[in-house]
Amino acid sequence: MSENPYEPMSKEQKDAIVQGNGLTYTHEQMRQVQHAIAAGKNPLVVLENVPRWEDMAGVDRIINRRVLELDPLPTPAQVLAELPLTRQMQDIVAYSRDEVRACLYGQDDRLLVIVGPCSVHDPKAALDYAHRLRTLKDELGEDLLIVMRVYFEKPRTTVGWKGLINDPDIDGSHNIQKGLLLARRTLLDVLGAGVATATEFLEPTSPQYIADAVSWGAIGARNTESQVHRQLASGMSMPIGFKNATDGSVKAAVNSCIAAEDQHTFFGIDHRGRACAVETLGNPDCHVVLRGSSSGPNYDAESVAQALASIRDKMGDEAAASHGLVIDCSHGNSGKDDVRQAQVVREIAERIAGGERGISGVMMESFIVGGNQAPAPLAELTYGQSITDKCLSWPVTDELLHTLADAVRTRRWNR
Numbered sequence: 001m002s003e004n005p006y007e008p009m010s011k012e013q014k015d016a017i018v019q020g021n022g023l024t025y026t027h028e029q030m031r032q033v034q035h036a037i038a039a040g041k042n043p044l045v046v047l048e049n050v051p052r053w054e055d056m057a058g059v060d061r062i063i064n065r066r067v068l069e070l071d072p073l074p075t076p077a078q079v080l081a082e083l084p085l086t087r088q089m090q091d092i093v094a095y096s097r098d099e100v101r102a103c104l105y106g107q108d109d110r111l112l113v114i115v116g117p118c119s120v121h122d123p124k125a126a127l128d129y130a131h132r133l134r135t136l137k138d139e140l141g142e143d144l145l146i147v148m149r150v151y152f153e154k155p156r157t158t159v160g161w162k163g164l165i166n167d168p169d170i171d172g173s174h175n176i177q178k179g180l181l182l183a184r185r186t187l188l189d190v191l192g193a194g195v196a197t198a199t200e201f202l203e204p205t206s207p208q209y210i211a212d213a214v215s216w217g218a219i220g221a222r223n224t225e226s227q228v229h230r231q232l233a234s235g236m237s238m239p240i241g242f243k244n245a246t247d248g249s250v251k252a253a254v255n256s257c258i259a260a261e262d263q264h265t266f267f268g269i270d271h272r273g274r275a276c277a278v279e280t281l282g283n284p285d286c287h288v289v290l291r292g293s294s295s296g297p298n299y300d301a302e303s304v305a306q307a308l309a310s311i312r313d314k315m316g317d318e319a320a321a322s323h324g325l326v327i328d329c330s331h332g333n334s335g336k337d338d339v340r341q342a343q344v345v346r347e348i349a350e351r352i353a354g355g356e357r358g359i360s361g362v363m364m365e366s367f368i369v370g371g372n373q374a375p376a377p378l379a380e381l382t383y384g385q386s387i388t389d390k391c392l393s394w395p396v397t398d399e400l401l402h403t404l405a406d407a408v409r410t411r412r413w414n415r
Contacts, residue, residue, distance in 0.1 A: 089191040116365075326360055
């Protein structure tokens with residue numbers, strides 16, 4: 001692999017992987033295929049010299065008529081060996097996972113706060129943000145357990161930019177190999193700044209490349225009812241939050257917690273990239289995230305109480321999910337408006353200060369510059385501003401984290 005994780009593999013490295021799969025694509029063949037695609041044509045129809053694995057295996061070309069295998073990826077083992085966690089980073093991940101669990105089970109009375117950009121598109125700005133967050137993490141650490149959102153995969157309702165892993169250059173080139181390496185390097189940099197990380201898992205194979213650097217994981221609203229993601233969560237080594245469905249259904253998230261707690265066997269890949277049957281032990285640390293819905297918010301006290309009653313009815317009182325919820329202050333709970341999101345955080349802080357139980361943590365979408373901007377190549381963008389959902393600015397984030405810390409201290413004082 002390249003010594004620079006931000007650059008794609010060399011021709012020789014890529015050819016070694018391609019030939020290992022039984023196929024060899026010349027650069028001229030790749031150029032012809034890409035030219036055909038850019039022209040809106042099907043290269044499998046207009047080109048006769050594109051090698052296919054079906055030819056190598058002696059199988060008729062009746063399958064994969066809309067699939068092109070042009071860019072083999074390095075194996076998880078290769079990527080993790082090239083970009084390993086240091087001992088200090090491993091300690092941060094292991095310790096923070098235990099801290100998150102303690103907050104979820106009520107053993108730690110701090111408030112879990114998962115805060116950071118809606119999605120990472122500029123690793124430099126993400127690291128800048130991490131250093132700022134580290135200062136507040138140290139200052140407010142007795143009251144808040146702060147974990148940084150470092151999200152690389154964006155589920156789309158229809159189409160749009162799918163995140164740093166899928167399209168790191170934000171230009172439609174979809175250099176996934178570069179995106180994987182860039183994402184892992186970003187996680188390592190954030191850990192190097194002394195901050196634990198959180199991310200949303202979307203693609204079922206991407207965790208093999210990055211999950212060892214993550215302390216808290218999310219399954220998004222669009223995937224909460226997905227069997228694939230429930231199975232995935234059952235084998236993850238960190239607590240996983242399932243968001244309520246986009247229609248507001250909390251039942252779907254509760255069912256996900258129940259399913260992920262169990263053992264599963266399913267299709268996956270191993271560290272060498274080989275297809276295999278994955279057997280999991282089950283994840284007892286799954287919980288529900290209230291994120292509102294298309295019908296409106298669900299962060300109010302009544303919604304929290306109803307959700308907890310539903311969870312306890314199905315899972316008993318001892319499950320992680322039964323001790324408390326995480327409230328996503330963005331998305332449906334704020335209409336994706338950063339001004340409204342700040343108001344939601346302040347309302348929740350007032351309720352925590354007033355002694356309300358059942359709120360284990362909050363999520364906030366925050367970046368250096370508030371609001372958002374349209375996706376474009378990095379050089380054309382405002383530094384530190386989201387290209388997906390609107391985010392809180394850093395000054396507002398600073399204020400809100402202090403407000404939440406004050407609320408936790410008040411709650412302790414009034415007990």
